[in-house]
Amino acid sequence: MKATPPQRRRGPRVAVLALVLCSLLVPLAILFDHASSSGDDVTTDERRRQEVVLPSIDRVVRRDPVIRLPVGGGVRQDAPKKISNGSSGVLPQPKQIDRRPSPSSTKPKVLPVPRTEPPKAVMEPNRQEVANDRKRRDRGAKADEVENAKACQLEFGSYCLWSTEHKVMMKDSIVKKLKDQLFVARSYYPSIAKLEGQEALSQEMKQNIQDHERILSASAVDADLPSFINKRILEMEHTIARAKSCTVDCHNVDKKLLQILDMTEDEAHFHMKQSAFLYNLGAQTLPKTHHCFSMRLTLEYFKSSSLNSDVSSAHKFNTPNHKHYVILSKNVLAASVVINSTVINSKDPGNNVFHILTDAQNFYGMKYWFARNSYKKSALHVINYEETILEKLPKHSMREMYLPEEFRVLIRDTEQLTEKARMEYLSLFSHSHFFIPEIFKDLKKVIVLDDDVVIQRDLSFLWNLNMGDKVNGAVQFCGVRLGQVRNLLGKTKYDPKSCAWMSGVNVINLEKWRKHKVTENYLQLLKQVKRTDEASLRAAAFPLSLLSFRHLIYPLDVNLTLSGLGYDYGIEQEVAWSYASLHYNGNMKPWLELGIPDYRKYWRRYLTREDQFMDECNVNP
Structure with a gap:
């Protein structure tokens, strides 16, 4: 009769221990499940966000004309006064539409037999929201395009008009694809090289980068590309896909992408200045x-x-x-x-x-x-x-x-x-x-x-x-x-x-x-x-x-x-x-x-x- 009380006390202790263990395991299971199901989406959103990062352009809020004095001498008498609006230079992201069902929509609806879609009253707000979102996106893109045109005309003058009128569309799609692949591979390579157990992938990516650079240094148009170029493109695609599947530090990739983007923009601006100088030289010099x-x-x-x-x-x-x-x-x-x-x-x-x-x-x-x-x-x-x-x-x-x-x-x-x-x-x-x-x-x-x-x-x-x-x-x-x-x-x-x-x-x-x-x-x-x-x-x-x-x-x-x-x-x-x-x-x-x-x-x-x-x-x- 004296052994009975300890047995009665042991039962509640086990139950409490089981409850504590469940309270720890269940959130972890939910967390791992959410990470495994949404990990790719997070990577995609982060990459898309980095692609729209542009150099900040101060928006001028004055309506005064900007005078360059004179055209022939290239002297700036009145430098434009720029007033920053605090913009970080990142284009506004399009408003994301939440497509998860609302609590009211989870209830079963009884619909007439011929209809296979929700009533029009339910669909109309979503269509209106999508249309408004598209208009906002287009308006924002057009405003940024106008700002870029203003900045170009402000710095390079009529050269921007002339270069736009004589712009030649790039027809060499394969060369462009090689450059895009090289851009992505260079951004992932530093992070892959630091991972343990990925030495083979790192060496493969390095070799592909060198091959792409060698091909682009000798070929500027599709007609000059070697016959085995399709094989190189497939190899690089496979290597980039493997690199994306690895768990890498997004901050490092982000930093590398920004570095490459800055270098590309600096190079483009240099060629823009060089072309504008030659244009002005041709305009001001007697043939x-x-x-x-x-x-x-x-x-x-x-x-x-x-x-x-x-x-x-x-x-x-x-x-x-x-x-x-x-x-x-x-x-x-x-x-x-x-x-x-x-x-x-x-x-x-x-x-x-x-x-x-x-x-x-x-x-x-x-x-x-x-x-x-x-x-x-x-x-x-x-x-x-x-x-x-x-x-x-x-x-x-x-x-x-x-x-x-x-x-x-x-x-x-x-x-x-x-x-x-x-x-x-x-x-x-x-x-x-x-x-x-x-x-x-x-x-x-x-x-x-x-x-x-x-x-x-x-x-x-x-x-x-x-x-x-x-x-x-x-x-x-x-x-x-x-x-x-x-x-x-x-x-x-x-x-x-x-x-x-x-x-x-x-x-x-x-x-x-x-x-x-x-x-x-x-x-x-x-x-x-x-x-x-x-x-x-x-x-x-x-x-x-x-x-x-x-x-x-x-x-x-x-x-x-x-x-x-x-x-x-x-x-x-x-x-x-x-x-x-x-x-x-x-x-x-x-x-x-x-x-x-x-x-x-x-x-x-x-x-x-x-x-x-x-x-x-x-x-x-």
């Missing part, structure tokens, strides 16, 4: 065929005994009754096209007088060319700008001739991210334009034409304009207002709401110019500009041109000149024919190989053909 052409004309001028076209028309040069056009150019063919297009479309070409201002290097070649070619009895006057300034303004130190300056303006609107950033090229007067009244003291009115302009209509109506007290008749460009570039204009008073203006076709009232002392005001403003080198001097043309003509601009009809043919690919043919003049402002001039092919025909139709020196120098723009 060797044009240089040969100019030199041949200069040589022939000195070989000719008596060739002077100015003598017969000299009486028209200082007569105010004629229609005087002024062109600043160093390009013989460009100046020839401007004059030829103006004369052909003029109703009274015999009343036209063209004054071509050029530098000393191209002066004799210009004289010889325009002496050999006639333009319907129009008078042609070729002037050595440097010699004229030395003669009439001996105290002025800036005697070099400057062509019209172009400034790249990037206009952004962050309130509508789906809208693409607009890039414009704003053409303004250079320093040389401000001495036109001193060069032509006997004239009262002139029309100044840029040498990248093509005239398509008669411009006689411009001579009948009553500009009142205004000095410069120009097409306004209200995409840029003076208040938006106040950091470039200094402390001079001006109307912040007034629009910028464009050169190209400008009606200049020289009498009003002298009355308002525009040249004197320009020289006074020039003294306040810090000029450290040639580039900063050219950059100063932006504020000086806008401030010198403040309140003195007469707005011309916007249909007078169509700008953008040197960078905008989206101009329709019907639109181009409707304008009185076309302006090839931008880097892609029509006489360059970089010129936009669809717009060259408007320029070529006024080009003088079948010339001996053009054939000898192989000039065929």
Whole structure:
């Protein structure tokens, strides 16, 4: 009877021990089961997340245009101010739809026999959620694409437009697949090499990586690949699959992927900068065929005994009754096209007088060319700008001739991210334009034409304009207002709401110019500009041109000149024919190989053909 109580006490102890053991084993079993069933999904999500990591791009929240000064010199006068929004650079992940059944859906539903799907009332919210999720994804992707385009245009300018238009789609799919396999294998190899018992896999992966590198170093296109390439691809696929099945430290793989991604992006950016430099070099350099052409004309001028076209028309040069056009150019063919297009479309070409201002290097070649070619009895006057300034303004130190300056303006609107950033090229007067009244003291009115302009209509109506007290008749460009570039204009008073203006076709009232002392005001403003080198001097043309003509601009009809043919690919043919003049402002001039092919025909139709020196120098723009 005394042994009975201990037996009774032993029963509860066993039961308690069993309960404790079950409480430990059951959670472990559930945990292992969950890990084994969802381990692959975790790896896939982690890999997908790493693929969308991009360098952070600060989103600019200002609507001010970004001005690069000048295009030719490549000087940045106003660096864009970037305000970070705290973005980490990771694209937002699409909202995951929870497809697990809700507690209410686990109850059995009694449905009519013909129906084999849930009622429409149950399906509609899921469809709406999927549609909204897809719209959010598309909107986010489009916004990021716009931001990337803005960043590219901000750094590389019109090269981004040119490279996009001339982008060649990759056709060598096998080479691309080899590179993708090499990318993945390199990311897994460091982690596999550290695992114990995976020496064979590590050696196999290393050998495959070396084989891929050797093949890609010798083959850049599919046609150059060896015949056994499919075998190598299958071997690498098998090796990568084995590597993915191993338990590796995801942090190491993640780190390696980021390293490879950074290296790839740095390499791509380097090639982008190199290509942009070569593009700008080609846009700013006179082709060797044009240089040969100019030199041949200069040589022939000195070989000719008596060739002077100015003598017969000299009486028209200082007569105010004629229609005087002024062109600043160093390009013989460009100046020839401007004059030829103006004369052909003029109703009274015999009343036209063209004054071509050029530098000393191209002066004799210009004289010889325009002496050999006639333009319907129009008078042609070729002037050595440097010699004229030395003669009439001996105290002025800036005697070099400057062509019209172009400034790249990037206009952004962050309130509508789906809208693409607009890039414009704003053409303004250079320093040389401000001495036109001193060069032509006997004239009262002139029309100044840029040498990248093509005239398509008669411009006689411009001579009948009553500009009142205004000095410069120009097409306004209200995409840029003076208040938006106040950091470039200094402390001079001006109307912040007034629009910028464009050169190209400008009606200049020289009498009003002298009355308002525009040249004197320009020289006074020039003294306040810090000029450290040639580039900063050219950059100063932006504020000086806008401030010198403040309140003195007469707005011309916007249909007078169509700008953008040197960078905008989206101009329709019907639109181009409707304008009185076309302006090839931008880097892609029509006489360059970089010129936009669809717009060259408007320029070529006024080009003088079948010339001996053009054939000898192989000039065929």
